[in-house]
Amino acid sequence: MDAIDTLVEEFARLPGIGRKTAGRLTFFLLKRPRDEALRLAHAIQDVTERVVFCSRCANVSEDELCAICRDPRRDPRLICVVEEASDIRIIERSGGFRGLYHVLHGRLSPLEGRGPDTLTLELLERRVGEGGVDEVILATNPDVEGEATALFLQRRLQPLGVRVSRIARGIPMGGDIEFVDEVTIGEALAGRREL
């Protein structure tokens, strides 16, 4: 396979990018000045080499602990569980949450062969089991898979003696956290219900 095909192939693997777009991106880069195109390559290299997962919350981080876990002003008694690290950025923008996070890196989806062992569940249970946590807020998406994941987590966490709640109103049924505005997220967190 030649170099162009290889790059098209790689782009096409990215979410939301079909073969047509992959081709367009490839030829766009070919037409740019050499160092400009290489900036993208370096950025990708940087990300993969420097970014690791926070050992406490599994958020993306450049250190052992992520910036949020290191922040002494955050309340460690409150943990907000999200599906993806990208969800944290959205909740943070709402400015309404001062606790810590936990990133599952996915959700239950038997159809795609995703069971509990593909999530960072053990890490979460260990965190809660160590004590010092009052409440776990489940902020998985309010769709079929997110709801199932929330229920599964609730069953696993409640025996550990922690309060478990679910973000409540605001997020439209079947909506994706990624597409909900900050005000709505803030309201949803404030109006969470205990499970």
Add this chain to the structure above:
Amino acid sequence: MILLSLELQGFRNFTSLSLPLDSRGAVLEAPNGRGKTNFLEAIHYLSLFRSFRGAPDSEVASFGTRSFVLHGELTREGDRRTGIGVAVDGARKRLAVDGRAGRPAEHVGTALSVVLCPEDIRLVQGSPGRRRRYLDVVLALSSARYFHALQEYRRVLRHRNSVLQSGTQADVALLEPWTEGLLRHGAVILRERLRFLTRWGPRFAEISAQLAGTSAGALSWRYESSSLPAGEAVEASLRQVVSVEQPVSIGQAEASGMLALPDQDGGPASYQPAARRPSADFPDAPGLDDVTAALRAELERRAWLERRRGVTLVGPHRDDLSFHSLEPSGAERDLRKFGSQGEQRTAALSLRFLELEVLSHERGELPVVLLDDVFSELDPRRSRELLGFLAPGQQVFLTTPKPLALDTSLDLPRYTIAEGTVRAA
């Protein structure tokens, strides 16, 4: 609604077609095999974004291709025009409403149409899936809540079956979240179906009696549930609704003029809009909690069997609807198995009339009516009934292989189809 224009590219035998449409509709007259049904299929595709014949998109695309495009412009009373475009390329389906991209689920029913065709008889004599689909389509187009529940339910079901397929080893803790999802959305579906059947049962009886031309022809329907078994210990109120025995009060209906038989010219005189009827005429359907409890109990009862079979055995996806005639002896006859062709056709036609009436009522607008060669199957009296059922101003597209010999005031422009083109006849 009124469909103002239709454009097709690579849709069945229409390589490229762009046609302004008359607000009254049209008669498409052409020998069989010219693609008359394809034309109706295209109009209906704009409603549900799939073929009403159950054909996969690959089959809808012109022979030897994988892609097609269709675009329709429609208008509704007191509203601006709306353009709906669909582009299918292989497995990819893109949608634009007024030029803005959208998901099919957001725009299902934006264009509203109902098809009547000879295959409708399979609604009665065919598999339960056809009858469930009938309920699902009518209810989803009537209620956003039902539509949402239905979509979620189907997704949960696939996940749950996937867990069950891991066999008797399937972890209880892994199954539970999907069981809860199944209950949550399944209960909404079940309750809405029961409410619908309770509420519209009397109209179904009236319409079928009207079509049969005699009050003795009134049909009843009954919901056959996989989760609300008759004869089991179910809540009393629930059982009442589960076996919805329609108290067909023909006498009353006749007295109120609802069963008025058509006058000789078969005009719309016999049409009784549902909107004028009191809406409190259906008994209380069971609450969501009752339905959920019954579903849960049945799921628990059959849990072991589900594990053995590796599939979800309880829920609205396993239910059926039966149609019954009342014999002079007082006995009931199940038309699915023991109905004559004529009786089955009457039941099917009644279901379609009801669909038109329900959608007009729930949506507050008249669906476009698509009649695919229906008159060749009907006697003149029932043909008149059918035409009498159409509301003034309702857009109608009908196909026929030979000139229609209908004694009717229906005045429609006539078109013919040849070589993938539609022309004025």
